[in-house]
Amino acid sequence: xxKYFIAAIVSIIYIPLITIAAELYxxxxxxxKSVFWxxxxxxxxxxxxxxxxxxxxxxxxLAKYEEDNNKDGGFLIGTLWLATFSALTVxxxxxxxxxx
Amino acid sequence: xVFFHLVFGELTxxxxxxAIKELVYIGQERLKWLKISLWAAFINAVLAWIVGxxxxxFFYPLVKPVIKEGPQPWGHLIIMEAKxxxxxxxxxxxxxxxxxxxKRSHALxxxxxxxxxxxxxxxxATLLVFSMAILGYLITWGARTALWLKAGL
Numbered sequence: 001x002x003k004y005f006i007a008a009i010v011s012i013i014y015i016p017l018i019t020i021a022a023e024l025y026x027x028x029x030x031x032x033k034s035v036f037w038x039x040x041x042x043x044x045x046x047x048x049x050x051x052x053x054x055x056x057x058x059x060x061x062l063a064k065y066e067e068d069n070n071k072d073g074g075f076l077i078g079t080l081w082l083a084t085f086s087a088l089t090v091x092x093x094x095x096x097x098x099x100x
Numbered sequence: 101x102v103f104f105h106l107v108f109g110e111l112t113x114x115x116x117x118x119a120i121k122e123l124v125y126i127g128q129e130r131l132k133w134l135k136i137s138l139w140a141a142f143i144n145a146v147l148a149w150i151v152g153x154x155x156x157x158f159f160y161p162l163v164k165p166v167i168k169e170g171p172q173p174w175g176h177l178i179i180m181e182a183k184x185x186x187x188x189x190x191x192x193x194x195x196x197x198x199x200x201x202x203k204r205s206h207a208l209x210x211x212x213x214x215x216x217x218x219x220x221x222x223x224x225a226t227l228l229v230f231s232m233a234i235l236g237y238l239i240t241w242g243a244r245t246a247l248w249l250k251a252g253l
Contacts, residue, residue, distance in 0.1 A: 001203055004196055008193070051192060069213070073217045
């Protein structure tokens with residue numbers, strides 16, 4: 001289960017990072033457009049690839065990992081706070097951009 | 101297309117509410133329904149992603165300038181920009197919830213502390229889904245008021 005938590009955490013961190021980076025650094029947005037036709041499509045495709053890749057890599061390196069209720073509980077709460085923080089960061093970023 | 105995006109989005113929310121009910125009244129016989137409801141939430145989130153994405157890529161470019169030139173340009177500049185990106189969290193969260201329930205359902209049944217934490221994460225996913233619905237309404241409102249103004253209403 002740990003590999004899915006790590007993949008989810010990396011993916012949830014990736015979302016505000018790519019969003020803000022692409023808005024502030026135009027060449028990144030242009031790159032996403034040139035490769036994927038639309039920047040949002042690019043962000044979506046990269047998200048899927050990132051989740052699968054991180055789950056695969058961490059799954060291979062955590063082969064001996066044993067299920068632990070306390071650790072899984074920690075991951076659940078960590079994911080909860082991270083998802084909340086990511087969503088709020090995105091909203092705040094666009095609010096600040098709008099008010100500029 | 102917006103209608104189907106909305107339907108799949110609402111079905112995601114309803115499936116998550118169903119999962120919350122199964123978690124609150126958890127029992128051996130309910131584990132099957134907990135898993136089904138969470139996979140239903142994930143599948144509907146993916147369908148909402150595909151249908152909403154298709155709308156966003158092919159039809160929304162016609163609506164975007166209407167909102168931006170209307171009385172509520174923030175309908176696009178804040179709301180849509182935030183919605184299209186925050187939405188991406190949902191397929192990840194719903195998949196995580198579904199796979200966790202599939203692999204660790206007995207731990208959820210036996211360990212109340214773990215179940216409580218799982219319930220919190222499920223509740224957050226539910227809140228995010230219904231926030232998407234509210235944001236979607238605000239975007240539509242932005243377009244509608246712009247069109248009303250144009251028509252002199």
